[in-house]
Amino acid sequence: MQQRDVDIAIIGAGSAGLSAWHAANKYTDNVVLIEEGEYGTTCARVGCMPSKLLIAAAERAHQVRDAAGFGVEVENVTIDGCAVMARVKHERDGFVDSVLTSMQRIDEVKRLEGHARFIDAHTLAVGEHSRVRARNIIIATGSRPTWPGIFEGAGDRLIVNDDIFDWDDLPESVAVFGPGIIGLELGQALHRLGVRIRMFGIGGSLGPFQDATLRDYADQTFKAEFYLDPDAEVESIEREGDQVVVTFLERDTGQRLTEHFDYLLAATGRRPNVDKLALENAGLTLDDKGIPSFNRFTLQCLDASGEPSHVFIAGDADQELPLLHEAINEGRIAGDNAGRYPDCRVTQRNVALAIVFTDPQIATLGPSRGELEQRYGGHGCLAVGEVTFDKQGRAITIRENQGMLRLYAEHGSGQFLGAELFGPRIEHMAHLLAWALEQKLSVSRMLEMPFYHPVLEEGLRSALHDLNAKLRKGPGIIEHCMECGPGD
Ligand SMILES: Cc1cc2nc3c(=O)[nH]c(=O)nc-3n(C[C@H](O)[C@H](O)[C@H](O)COP(=O)(O)OP(=O)(O)OC[C@H]3O[C@@H](n4cnc5c(N)ncnc54)[C@H](O)[C@@H]3O)c2cc1C
Numbered sequence: 287m288q289q290r291d292v293d294i295a296i297i298g299a300g301s302a303g304l305s306a307w308h309a310a311n312k313y314t315d316n317v318v319l320i321e322e323g324e325y326g327t328t329c330a331r332v333g334c335m336p337s338k339l340l341i342a343a344a345e346r347a348h349q350v351r352d353a354a355g356f357g358v359e360v361e362n363v364t365i366d367g368c369a370v371m372a373r374v375k376h377e378r379d380g381f382v383d384s385v386l387t388s389m390q391r392i393d394e395v396k397r398l399e400g401h402a403r404f405i406d407a408h409t410l411a412v413g414e415h416s417r418v419r420a421r422n423i424i425i426a427t428g429s430r431p432t433w434p435g436i437f438e439g440a441g442d443r444l445i446v447n448d449d450i451f452d453w454d455d456l457p458e459s460v461a462v463f464g465p466g467i468i469g470l471e472l473g474q475a476l477h478r479l480g481v482r483i484r485m486f487g488i489g490g491s492l493g494p495f496q497d498a499t500l501r502d503y504a505d506q507t508f509k510a511e512f513y514l515d516p517d518a519e520v521e522s523i524e525r526e527g528d529q530v531v532v533t534f535l536e537r538d539t540g541q542r543l544t545e546h547f548d549y550l551l552a553a554t555g556r557r558p559n560v561d562k563l564a565l566e567n568a569g570l571t572l573d574d575k576g577i578p579s580f581n582r583f584t585l586q587c588l589d590a591s592g593e594p595s596h597v598f599i600a601g602d603a604d605q606e607l608p609l610l611h612e613a614i615n616e617g618r619i620a621g622d623n624a625g626r627y628p629d630c631r632v633t634q635r636n637v638a639l640a641i642v643f644t645d646p647q648i649a650t651l652g653p654s655r656g657e658l659e660q661r662y663g664g665h666g667c668l669a670v671g672e673v674t675f676d677k678q679g680r681a682i683t684i685r686e687n688q689g690m691l692r693l694y695a696e697h698g699s700g701q702f703l704g705a706e707l708f709g710p711r712i713e714h715m716a717h718l719l720a721w722a723l724e725q726k727l728s729v730s731r732m733l734e735m736p737f738y739h740p741v742l743e744e745g746l747r748s749a750l751h752d753l754n755a756k757l758r759k760g761p762g763i764i765e766h767c768m769e770c771g772p773g774d
Pocket residue numbers: 297298299300301302303320321322323324327328329332333334335337400401402403426427428429447468559562563600601602603607608609610611613
């Protein structure tokens with residue numbers, strides 16, 4: 287049994303762990319990075335990057351098929367599933383390689399391979415081979431997919447996102463369970479690549495939407511493209527030969543259908559990897575899901591008496607905002623504070639920003655609609671402005687005139703509070719709005735910003751006009767805005 291004494295031990299060499307490692311190394315070179323699985327990060331291996339590669343192929347297929355709408359005839363569009371997957375895997379391997387190359391800068395003696403668990407508040411066991419005693423510990427263990435027991439009926443035809451990126455060819459059919467972020471992104475991409483899909487949800491929830499108006503709009507939009515039932519009645523899931531047999535009531539007809547699929551994709555949420563850390567030995571306060579309670583500005587976990595401890599948590603492991611940029615920011619804050627401990631600094635956190643790479647794209651920024659309702663709704667202080675893209679000029683020119691924006695602001699101050707967005711190329715507009723939110727701009731001030739013509743952001747300007755009118759700080763757009771160009 288190897289015994290190590292270190293200043294800082296980091297559990298997990300994912301995006302949060304690597305970011306923590308770089309920050310902590312500015313304070314001490316006695317840091318150890320512990321990893322139980324493959325190096326390369328979830329983001330590069332099975333998350334953000336391969337999913338966006340698959341989506342990019344699907345977008346191209348969709349554009350080619352849609353070309354006829356512009357008078358451009360493309361005949362015999364075929365999808366070569368093997369070529370699609372070969373590109374996904376080739377580019378994915380490139381992203382993983384770049385992570386592995388940067389990891390080579392970490393001295394081998396500073397890495398430990400094996401599963402880490404707490405022996406006591408300052409001691410970790412790593413596999414059966416090492417014990418690490420650390421002044422500070424950073425938990426950066428990420429998350430993993432989770433699914434209900436009924437899916438087990440699918441046997442080894444039950445897959446998660448990781449499995450898709452191992453395929454050599456595209457299958458004929460997939461039953462997608464969970465119209466959340468992963469389900470919508472991957473399900474729509476598979477559909478556009480010619481895979482027969484049905485998408486089943488539970489309780490009506492769809493993507494990250496909290497705004498019911500927007501959720502209904504998006505539901506109708508996606509439903510027009512592929513079979514989607516966010517509140518599905520699935521009666522059974524069974525295995526038959528090499529296939530999964532799903533019996534369900536069809537959304538519009540209520541008819542009982544039994545269909546065969548090659549796979550069942552479970553996209554029903556992720557759980558943080560904190561359940562196998564023996565946290566009961568760490569002397570921390572745990573919440574009702576077994577996740578350490580922590581301060582989001584220092585990333586410090588609370589000890590059993592509720593005081594800031596020497597243990598930190600970052601990335602998907604804390605489940606607060608399971609997104610890549612948050613994992614990196616949190617890793618940096620945790621690494622920095624572990625290095626400074628006990629003189630930990632409170633760090634400014636960015637406004638929440640999340641983008642879903644469906645078509646139309648989805649984005650949320652600022653506090654959720656639920657939080658805003660709680661803070662402002664009951665007092666009649668929340669104003670909502672909206673616009674649809676149906677008649678928006680630029681969106682019509684590119685045949686992407688589907689979508690709706692819902693923007694929120696505070697009555698009185700007129701301050702912009704956040705938004706839920708669904709529309710063409712929303713990733714860019716979401717950044718503009720997140721930056722405006724960071725700057726604490728009022729809606730009137732945002733309307734003073736330059737808007738080019740003809741661009742999708744003119745749709746945003748219309749939503750801002752509507753919001754400003756709801757705030758009673760300016761006129762709404764009654765008909766077409768005379769100051770604007772056509773199709774604002
Ligand atoms: C399909 C998919 C698509 C996504 N797309 C996006 C996107 O477009 N944009 C975006 O912002 N986010 C996206 N995400 C989310 C993003 O990938 C995660 O938020 C991010 O990768 C989390 O990083 P992390 O460091 O917390 O976890 P990870 O990168 O998973 O690292 C955790 C590491 O800890 C290790 N570990 C766990 N337990 C132990 C232990 N006990 N001992 C030792 N090691 C351990 C694991 O093996 C793992 O390597 C996506 C996720 C998925 C699944």
